[in-house]
Amino acid sequence: ATVLSIPRDTMTKVPACSDTESGKSTPGYYGQINSALQYGPACQVATVHRLTGIPIDHFVKLDFSGVVKMSDAVGGVSVCVSDDVYDTYSHLKLSKGSHTLKGEAALEFVRSRHGFGDGSDLGRTVSQHIFLSAMIRKFKSAGTLTDPSAVYKLADAATKALTVDDGLGTVRKLIGLATDVNKVPAQRITFATMQTAPDPADHDRVVAGPGAASLFAAIADDRSLTAGSGKKPATASASASATAAAVPASRIAVTVENGTGITGRASAVAGALTGRGFSSATSTGNAPRPAATTTLTYGTGHRPEALTVAKALGLPASHLRQGTGTGLTLVIGGDWPSGAGYPGGSSVSAAGPAPKTSDAKTAVGGAHASTADQAKTCAQVSPYKTVKLDGVTMTPAQAYAAARGKPDSAD
Known part of the structure; x- marks a missing residue:
């Protein structure tokens, strides 16, 4: 508990x-x-x-x-x-x-x-x-x-x-x-x-x-x-659950917003997504305010699409949020200042394996x-x-x- x-x-x-x-x-x-x-x-x-x-x-x-x-x-x-x-x-x-x-x-x-x-x-x-x-x-x-x-x-x-x-x-x-x-x-x-x-x-x-x-x-x-x-505490999926229904990347468009203040972050991540086969309708913009933490917000019924995006970027499941809109909005926060894959995760293809988190000792550090x-x-x-x-x-x-x-x- x-x-x-x-x-x-x-x-x-x-x-x-x-x-x-x-x-x-x-x-x-x-x-x-x-x-x-x-x-x-x-x-x-x-x-x-x-x-x-x-x-x-x-x-x-x-x-x-x-x-x-x-x-x-x-x-x-x-x-x-x-x-x-x-x-x-x-x-x-x-x-x-x-x-x-x-x-x-x-x-x-x-x-x-x-x-x-x-x-x-x-x-x-x-x-x-x-x-x-x-x-x-x-x-x-x-x-x-x-x-x-x-x-x-x-x-x-x-x-x-x-x-x-x-x-x-x-x-x-x-x-x-x-x-x-x-x-x-x-x-x-x-x-x-x-x-x-x-x-x-x-x-x-x-x-x-x-x-x-x-x-x-x-x-x-x-x-x-x-x-x-009685159970191995060491690792578990850091991205979304593998049991979620798979959604083809080509059918998923993401609005990527830059909340870091670092020029070009949204474009870099959006480019990585389209390069991995996500929809060309993927767009970029600036977040309404600075964000310390990266979040992927999805509308009702769109969690499977969010899981596919998270898996491709190595984004932990804890960064997913359910919102009231209809699409997917990825806000790049200060915890992701560079690179096309989330720090600590593994950038993989949309169909690839989910990355792993570290053990329980790491989870409770600090x-x-x-x-x-x-x-x-x-x-x-x-x-x-x-x-x-x-x-x-x-x-x-x-x-x-x-x-x-x-x-x-x-x-």
């Missing part, structure tokens, strides 16, 4: 969305990934799919009150912090060491971004993974997920704390999900955070980093990110990966001056010392 966190500060394309409940809609825009939720959960799902290429079958939304309800339902979650910490923004205040968090204290912990790591959303994803790992270990050690009565109570609490899609909207379905999770050993549950790079337009925001494509592809291909799972069995891992308190107390900027540990009169979040 794999848990992937995408920092909320990630800048990406939000597709055209319409929320039937609120009536809000958008023609699509480039913005912060979590902003898509204002157009409904389905829009958030579509945005994540567009960024990652990972198929998403169900969604669960857990809001702030839900965190409180779920932490109480399991009797509290034990976590460890590396130093005294007081995040004056989330109000988390804990002394160095281990604590059992329930209710508001649990919420303060999972919300804290100024207390851990470098004080950004990246540090928060790591501490959230520590919290979720501890919750999973508690389930397993207490036999919660094998006790029908306990699972029923937990699932019943979940239906009151979560927003879920129709496919998961019953106690019975959630019990089935708990049963599936219980089958996975803690050491085979991997937590990872999407690799990032600074957004060229705003250094307070991030974009998917160069290593993200490998991680997305591994998840999309349903490959284990831990060794010893992703702050951990597994749910790592019980001794503590959330690393930020050593930087990330918080303010009485108008003075200081480290979370300094804030803890200066706020002796404020009670801790957990006893």
Whole structure:
């Protein structure tokens, strides 16, 4: 099992969305990934799919009150912090060491971004993974997920704390999900955070980093990110699935857009496509805005054509996006500054074999990966001056010392 966190500060394309409940809609825009939720959960799902290429079958939304309800339902979650910490923004205040968090204290912990790591959303994803790992270990050690009565109570609490899609909207379905999770050993549950790079337009925001494509592809291909799972984790198709229906290259026209700022990139790739037998109707142009990552967007019903193009260029499956148009649009991003084949892939004929990705170790490189069995891992308190107390900027540990009169979040 794999848990992937995408920092909320990630800048990406939000597709055209319409929320039937609120009536809000958008023609699509480039913005912060979590902003898509204002157009409904389905829009958030579509945005994540567009960024990652990972198929998403169900969604669960857990809001702030839900965190409180779920932490109480399991009797509290034990976590460890590396130093005294007081995040004056989330109000988390804990002394160095281990604590059992329930209710508001649990919420303060999972919300804290100024207390851990470098004080950004990246540090928060790591501490959230520590919290979720501890919750999973508690389930397993207490036999919660094998006790029908306990699972029923937990699932019943979940239906009151979560927003879920129709496919998961019953106690019975959630019990089935708990049963599936219980089958996975803690050491085979991997937590990872999407690799990032600074957004060229705003250094307070991030974009998917160069290593993200490998991680997305591994998840999309349903490959284990831990060794010893009983399956070979080493390689799988980096391009599209070989089971997809083949479409002759001569029938496929592609609009190639240059998002690199490097003159001639669209023409070079378009020329490579027509040279490999793709339609002479293939055209070029400039992307509407600079793109850090190369994407191939296809309209409804045109995935087979997109797979054929991806295979010819050595483009990983994680770079494919479903759009609302009718054709294929290939935007050449900054991750592909030269050459006719995608870096790391193998340019092959449209009928040739798909290139291979590297192993699981490469996929999680730079992703702050951990597994749910790592019980001794503590959330690393930020050593930087990330918080303010009485108008003075200081480290979370300094804030803890200066706020002796404020009670801790957990006893």
